[in-house]
Amino acid sequence: xxxxxxxxGLLVVVAGFALALLGGRARAAVALLAPLAALYLILVAPTxxxxxxxxxxxxxxxxxxxxxxxxxxxxFAIMAFAGALFALNQKSRLELPAAFVYAxxxxxxxxxxxxVTLFVCWELMAVGxxxxxxxxxxxxxxxxxxxxxxxxxxxxxxxxxxxxxxxxATGSTGFDRMALESPAHWLILAGFLVNAGxxxxxxxxxxxxxxxxxxxxxxxxxxxxxxxxxxxLRGFPGTELLIWVGLIMVFYGIVYAxxxxxxxxxxxxxxxxxxxxxxxxxxxxxxxxxxxxAAHAFxxxxxxxxxxxxxxxxxxxxxxxxxxxxxxxxxxxxxxAVCGTIGALAISSFPLTSGFVSKSMISQAxxxxxxxxxxxxxxxxxxxxxxxxxxxxxWFVFFxxxxxxxxxxxxxxxxxxxxxxxxxxxxxGIFYQPLYALLPFSTDYVPYTGSHVVVQLELLLxxxxxxxxxxxxxxxxxxxxxxxxxxxxxxxxxxxxxxxxALRAMGETLGAARDGGVRRIEAAAHALHGPQAILARTWxxxxxxxxxxxxLGAYLVVFYL
Amino acid sequence: xQDHWLARDSSIRLLWRGFIVVLALTxxxxxxxxxxxxxxxxxVPGFGAWYGFLACAGLILFAKGLAMFLKRPDTYYEKGERxx
Numbered sequence: 001x002x003x004x005x006x007x008x009g010l011l012v013v014v015a016g017f018a019l020a021l022l023g024g025r026a027r028a029a030v031a032l033l034a035p036l037a038a039l040y041l042i043l044v045a046p047t048x049x050x051x052x053x054x055x056x057x058x059x060x061x062x063x064x065x066x067x068x069x070x071x072x073x074x075x076f077a078i079m080a081f082a083g084a085l086f087a088l089n090q091k092s093r094l095e096l097p098a099a100f101v102y103a104x105x106x107x108x109x110x111x112x113x114x115x116v117t118l119f120v121c122w123e124l125m126a127v128g129x130x131x132x133x134x135x136x137x138x139x140x141x142x143x144x145x146x147x148x149x150x151x152x153x154x155x156x157x158x159x160x161x162x163x164x165x166x167x168x169a170t171g172s173t174g175f176d177r178m179a180l181e182s183p184a185h186w187l188i189l190a191g192f193l194v195n196a197g198x199x200x201x202x203x204x205x206x207x208x209x210x211x212x213x214x215x216x217x218x219x220x221x222x223x224x225x226x227x228x229x230x231x232x233l234r235g236f237p238g239t240e241l242l243i244w245v246g247l248i249m250v251f252y253g254i255v256y257a258x259x260x261x262x263x264x265x266x267x268x269x270x271x272x273x274x275x276x277x278x279x280x281x282x283x284x285x286x287x288x289x290x291x292x293x294a295a296h297a298f299x300x301x302x303x304x305x306x307x308x309x310x311x312x313x314x315x316x317x318x319x320x321x322x323x324x325x326x327x328x329x330x331x332x333x334x335x336x337a338v339c340g341t342i343g344a345l346a347i348s349s350f351p352l353t354s355g356f357v358s359k360s361m362i363s364q365a366x367x368x369x370x371x372x373x374x375x376x377x378x379x380x381x382x383x384x385x386x387x388x389x390x391x392x393x394x395w396f397v398f399f400x401x402x403x404x405x406x407x408x409x410x411x412x413x414x415x416x417x418x419x420x421x422x423x424x425x426x427x428x429g430i431f432y433q434p435l436y437a438l439l440p441f442s443t444d445y446v447p448y449t450g451s452h453v454v455v456q457l458e459l460l461l462x463x464x465x466x467x468x469x470x471x472x473x474x475x476x477x478x479x480x481x482x483x484x485x486x487x488x489x490x491x492x493x494x495x496x497x498x499x500x501x502a503l504r505a506m507g508e509t510l511g512a513a514r515d516g517g518v519r520r521i522e523a524a525a526h527a528l529h530g531p532q533a534i535l536a537r538t539w540x541x542x543x544x545x546x547x548x549x550x551x552l553g554a555y556l557v558v559f560y561l
Numbered sequence: 562x563q564d565h566w567l568a569r570d571s572s573i574r575l576l577w578r579g580f581i582v583v584l585a586l587t588x589x590x591x592x593x594x595x596x597x598x599x600x601x602x603x604x605v606p607g608f609g610a611w612y613g614f615l616a617c618a619g620l621i622l623f624a625k626g627l628a629m630f631l632k633r634p635d636t637y638y639e640k641g642e643r644x645x
Contacts, residue, residue: 258621259627330567367599375599375600379613379616380619383612383613383614383616383617384616387620449597450593450595451594454587454591454594454609455608455609456609458591458609458610459609459610461580461583461587461610461613462611462613462614462617463614465580466614466617473621473625477632478634479632480632480634480635480637481627481631482637489638490638
């Protein structure tokens with residue numbers, strides 16, 4: 001079987017390199033067919049280790065399938081396909097190749113059966129995603145990509161140190177469940193959490209992703225954070241700390257998104273918020289909770305990509321990204337507005353959308369475990385999601401005031417990509433059985449019970465009421481909200497600047513001292529060797545004869561002593 | 562030329578009325594579905610409604626409070642980084 005010797009991730013990476021060389025229809029064909037081929041391979045491959053060997057003296061399993069890795073592989077391949085369809089008319093010839101290297105290495109990371117392969121794919125993802133931001137071509141994107149890379153290299157170093165410690169202690173490169181009882185495992189957890197967008201370093205995500213192009217951010221939203229969710233699911237299920245980390249992420253995302261003016265930064269904060277729900281599920285750690293986290297990652301990739309496609313279409317059509325500049329676009333971009341709204345309903349887990357069938361499992365798990373405070377926080381956050389993403393995004397971009405902009409709908413390929421994902425958001429919300437069949441644990445969970453639906457509708461609709469009642473407090477201003485990145489964008493450069501000033505002052509003092517010293521030596525030399533100085537004067541013949549006689553006399557005296 | 566029907570004042574009034582009717586219906590619907598609460602607080606009538614509203618109001622107020630300390634003009638980073 002082809003699935004035994006073809007690696008779906010590698011296939012997508014190789015397709016990415018081919019895309020850089022191809023043009024025209026061949027390029028479009030490779031861009032669309034490679035992810036579909038990868039999807040096919042992931043679906044038909046038998047469970048178990050497909051590739052194994054040894055590399056640098058380590059046991060490696062570069063290709064291994066189990067229900068969890070298959071589920072993430074499937075959604076990554078679907079995402080790569082829709083992202084490629086959406087980006088077909090992207091002018092930058094390098095963005096799609098970079099995005100394919102990124103997507104392919106993400107597929108490689110979830111299909112990795114050992115920590116060494118995982119680390120290699122992890123770092124390749126960092127390179128691929130940095131290049132995606134880079135290809136946007138602006139100075140701000142370049143600067144943001146450098147900050148992004150610095151944070152991810154830090155995460156990579158933590159992960160590498162942790163893996164090295166783990167391998168040294170256990171002698172095994174296997175990637176199994178870990179307990180937080182050795183420094184190595186703490187380092188691995190820290191490396192994973194950096195990529196998940198967890199505090200204290202969440203700021204890299206809303207800082208860097210929105211600087212990518214209109215199509216680049218669609219790819220970026222999917223892979224890095226969800227690969228982190230996957231490795232946390234595999235490595236640290238049931239780690240209680242993750243409940244609290246996840247809850248901080250959930251509320252951080254809501255509060256910062258509420259204050260944000262840039263439409264794609266709103267959606268970037270909301271990625272942290274949504275990953276927070278998954279991290280809480282992983283922390284709870286029951287089969288129901290882990291299923292919920294995995295299902296939520298699956299549905300989130302699709303509806304967040306749909307939201308970013310609609311935001312990307314607006315950016316493509318208007319070249320504007322701030323809510324204060326936008327508004328009233330539903331008049332000339334009805335399809336984009338409808339698709340964006342479907343994505344917004346799905347992220348809010350409205351009944352009959354994909355978000356409902358996945359997120360409700362996490363709340364259910366919190367209830368089953370009698371974690372009252374966690375359950376209450378999740379319910380509040382569910383209402384908060386509708387507030388910051390479900391209404392705020394479509395309202396300020398497509399409705400609110402009439403900005404006077406009358407842009408056209410985006411080209412056909414972009415519209416098709418949005419329609420495909422909008423159909424999946426609703427389709428998975430109604431026909432959820434295929435999604436549940438992909439889950440790591442078999443389940444007979446029924447999302448649509450009367451009380452589930454009614455309580456969810458109450459939470460969401462009254463959240464909507466709060467939005468419109470308090471709308472004057474939510475009007476957008478030309479502001480940003482400071483985050484932890486302030487420390488490395490403002491304080492660190494200021495410290496370096498102050499250090500440089502101090503060094504310069506010290507240099508000047510030393511230079512002055514040096515110059516003074518040199519001048520004194522020069523003056524002394526001048527006094528001895530200058531044109532009129534004692535050692536440079538011409539001497540008279542008589543004087544010479546006298547000194548010669550004196551020397552000879554002294555010699556005579558010394559000889560007889 | 563008349564604006565899009567969604568943007569007219571009369572339609573917006575109509576939408577508000579419809580919205581309030583739907584809000585009332587969701588709360589009333591509680592009495593027609595079987596409840597299986599995990600926690601006592603869930604059995605309080607209209608739990609989702611008042612809890613959702615209060616949670617959102619609280620989040621908005623908290624965000625506004627935070628903004629008093631952390632809000633900056635959106636050109637804040639541009640200057641320093643252009644020079645740097």
